[in-house]
Amino acid sequence: MDARIFKNVLYKTVPAGQAKNVPDGKLCADVYVPAQGDGPFPVVFYWHGGGWQGGDRSLPPVFQSMAENLHRHGIAFVSFTYRLAGPGENVTGDVVFPDPVNDTVDGLRFFLHNAEKYMLDPARFAVFGASAGAHLALMAGLAGPFFGESEPRTEYKAACILDYCGPTDFHCKEPVADQEDMEGCVRALLGPEGDSRQALNYLASPATYACTASYLPPVLAVQGEEDELVHKTHPETLKRIYELRGGSVEIIKVINGNHGFTSQPPKPPATPTHKEIFVASVEFLVSHLKK
Numbered sequence: 001m002d003a004r005i006f007k008n009v010l011y012k013t014v015p016a017g018q019a020k021n022v023p024d025g026k027l028c029a030d031v032y033v034p035a036q037g038d039g040p041f042p043v044v045f046y047w048h049g050g051g052w053q054g055g056d057r058s059l060p061p062v063f064q065s066m067a068e069n070l071h072r073h074g075i076a077f078v079s080f081t082y083r084l085a086g087p088g089e090n091v092t093g094d095v096v097f098p099d100p101v102n103d104t105v106d107g108l109r110f111f112l113h114n115a116e117k118y119m120l121d122p123a124r125f126a127v128f129g130a131s132a133g134a135h136l137a138l139m140a141g142l143a144g145p146f147f148g149e150s151e152p153r154t155e156y157k158a159a160c161i162l163d164y165c166g167p168t169d170f171h172c173k174e175p176v177a178d179q180e181d182m183e184g185c186v187r188a189l190l191g192p193e194g195d196s197r198q199a200l201n202y203l204a205s206p207a208t209y210a211c212t213a214s215y216l217p218p219v220l221a222v223q224g225e226e227d228e229l230v231h232k233t234h235p236e237t238l239k240r241i242y243e244l245r246g247g248s249v250e251i252i253k254v255i256n257g258n259h260g261f262t263s264q265p266p267k268p269p270a271t272p273t274h275k276e277i278f279v280a281s282v283e284f285l286v287s288h289l290k291k
Helices: 061-072 099-113 132-146 179-190 198-203 206-210 233-244 274-289
Strands: 003-013 026-034 041-047 076-080 120-130 160-164 219-224 249-254
Touching: 003 061, 003 099, 026 061, 026 099, 041 061, 041 099, 041 132, 041 274, 061 076, 061 274, 076 099, 099 120, 099 132, 120 132, 120 274, 132 160, 132 206, 160 274, 206 233, 219 233, 219 274, 233 249, 249 274
Parallel strands: 041 076, 041 120, 120 160, 160 219, 219 249
Antiparallel strands: 003 026, 026 076
């Protein structure tokens, strides 16, 4: 990647021996800044997927391409590690909500507070995630004042939110093809009995905060019509709330698309294609970050 890269930037320290992906308790991020120019650069903050239990901040090829394309528009890209739920070797594995959300908001605040050091523009940023990471991005964009453990508690307003198949409402009981896997992911985030506790469902749902947030960042949501983990009604729930409050949610519905926006034979190919989704995503981010 043709970029200036700040690797392993420590943004927060959590209890050692708690989370399987950071047994030393060090939460880090990687910063990708355009190779040309002095900044400050508008920036996209990104959180990976993995059911709140897996994945890491390394960029898969499609998101490397997105970052490179954004660099050509003079936009930086930051990818975060956050505490993962679930057991692991030599750790307690007691990570549950709101731990990952606190990490998300604290990471965002860290870079806004230290923006000059990394050539970032704290007044122009977007939040983006895929699957569980999209849930975290939505929470960061809509519920920031209620979360975070670090100081200073910087106030902020995201320019926009890019949501790839993120859960928005844990009250949703619409069945999905991989119902058992989905329920396992939700239990990992909310705790063993979390999915049956209405208060936790309420507190962990981005839709909850959209109802009262003083500012509603524009959202582009991409959702597979055949998503086997996150039911297609999730972005529609958010869109209804936004419309009642005068906000903007655009939904790209991927016909025949599963959780990865591809189709399963014998169904026809998914549409729009990955390339078309990519182009629309970059256009959305640029339109809000380069104003």
